[in-house]
Amino acid sequence: MSAETLDIKVRSRTWDGRRIGAIAVVIAALCALPMIAVLLAALTGGTDTLQHLIQTVLGRYTATTLSLVVLVATGTFAVGVGAAWLVTMTRFPGVRFFEIALVLPLAFPAYVLAYAYTHVLDHPGIVQTTLRGLFGWGPRDYWFPEIRSLGGAAAMLVLVLYPYVYLLARAAFLQQSGTTFLAARALGSTAWAAFFKVSLPLARPAIAGGVLLAVMETIADFGTVAYFGVQTFATGIYTSWFSLADRGGAAQLALCLLSFALLLAMLERYQRGDAQYHDGGRRAVAMPPAQLVGLRATGAVVLCGLPVLLGAVLPGVILFSMGLGSEQDLLSPRYLGFIRNSVTLAGVAAVVTVLAAICVGFYQRLRPGRTSRTSGYVARLGYAVPGGVIAVGLMVPFAAFDNALDAWMRATFDVRTGLLITGSIWLLVGAYMVRFLAAALGAYEGGQAMVHANMDAASRSLGQGPLGTLRRVHLPILAPSLLTALLIVFVDVMKELPATLIMRPFNFDTLAVQAYRLASDERLEGAAVPSLVIVAMGLLPVILICRQVGKRR
Structure with a gap:
């Protein structure tokens, strides 16, 4: 192999690592955006609003x-x-x-x-x-x-x-x-x-x-x-x-x-x-079960x-x-639309979230250091942030961006752009990704523990760069963990309500929104139908968990 060819391969591997790192940092920044936006919006909201909240509802909400x-x-x-x-x-x-x-x-x-x-x-x-x-x-x-x-x-x-x-x-x-x-x-x-x-x-x-x-x-x-x-x-x-x-x-x-x-x-x-x-002992002694x-x-x-x-x-x-006893027809075009919307949102969000988890998790393994550790920690914070907070935190900056873009386009080209991002399904998918990335990261890193460092070294010695190692070594071994992560995020998105209520596009209702709307109208028998579908979807990851519980006895 010539020196020039070797140099090209080394630069390619370095470029692959940098791209993965850049994507991981962008994902972490997106996860931090709702929290930063909420902080800025709260500080610029004025003291009048804050004083009114303190005098009226803040104490009751806190208690x-x-x-x-x-x-x-x-x-x-x-x-x-x-x-x-x-x-x-x-x-x-x-x-x-x-x-x-x-x-x-x-x-x-x-x-x-x-x-x-x-x-x-x-x-x-x-x-x-x-x-x-x-x-x-x-x-x-x-x-x-x-x-x-x-x-x-x-x-x-x-x-x-x-x-x-x-x-x-x-x-x-x-x-x-x-x-x-x-x-x-x-x-x-x-x-x-x-x-x-x-x-x-x-x-x-x-x-x-x-x-x-x-x-x-x-x-x-x-x-x-x-x-x-x-x-x-x-x-x-x-x-x-x-x-x-x-x-x-x-x-x-x-x-x-x-x-x-x-x-x-x-x-x-x-x-x-x-x-x-x-345990400081040399060997573990099983706890003797008591017969009742x-x-x-x-x-x-x-x-x-x-x-x-x-x-x-x-x-x-x-x-x-x-x-x-309800009048809800699960096979009607309207309900099929609810199911299609729910499955579309959950499926797209699950794929995007798992891909984000792969980038963040692999970057931590590829370039261990302060930047990768910080990216992983920030990416996990979304699980601790309620869906309503994430929704507000994403709506505020992107709505400001859409309004500024619309004003500039009208002033410059006399063209109205409207809400390009705020009213789209992709911002809602981004909210789901922020909310559930920690769950996908947990499943990914649990499987990654099975990939020994020697496998990475062997892959590099055979001429594979970071992306080649990820594609040909890691992903085949991690397939069961990634499937588990996909199912967990899919079902969590199916059940998610506050972010969906606030951020869903116009006339884009899901099973969770339909169940909430019927229940709010005191039509509980009707709300049972979409609720049953949500529960049926939720059984998928629970069955996987039950299988693991049975194996660990």
């Missing part, structure tokens, strides 16, 4: 959001950790079934559960109607828990979010050596005391990570709290943007929510990085069965019965 966070964090911790401990450390009838079935509620968006339980538990629902019929009660003769309340919203969120805690806690309990637990028992501690003094503290980093994930999803939720009339920052942003046409107020509320979300993200990163446990019989076995079945029953089985049955 309600914090109360919801505390309730959901407590509930997901209790249900997730309790279920994980029972299926991991005990044996009772049906334990193999429950260790997989406890993941099923992940397929249900919280707002879908809200529609189902409101249909059954509200004043006109079958439960209260039956009670009034049996006992002859009038409307004011009895008390029944109000489903449309802060407690009701917290219950819906707990039922669909506890699997985050369950999965991480279960993995932590399985990895623990039984030495310390057995030592605590030998020193006279009861099983419960040993659990609280030994097993729970050792699993604390994983449990804290799961609870923080649930809390992030809670502050990002819009559909459940909006339908139940619970006034949080998420509903306030939407109300300020659409109902009041107050862009500055929406940006300032979004900044408050963004600050809280970033604080949670920092806490999650801190506890994950510093609170780690390393009699009332204890019955109690374990009830405790594990209730989350599955209330979070998956009962809502599915309710939605199916509601759908049968």
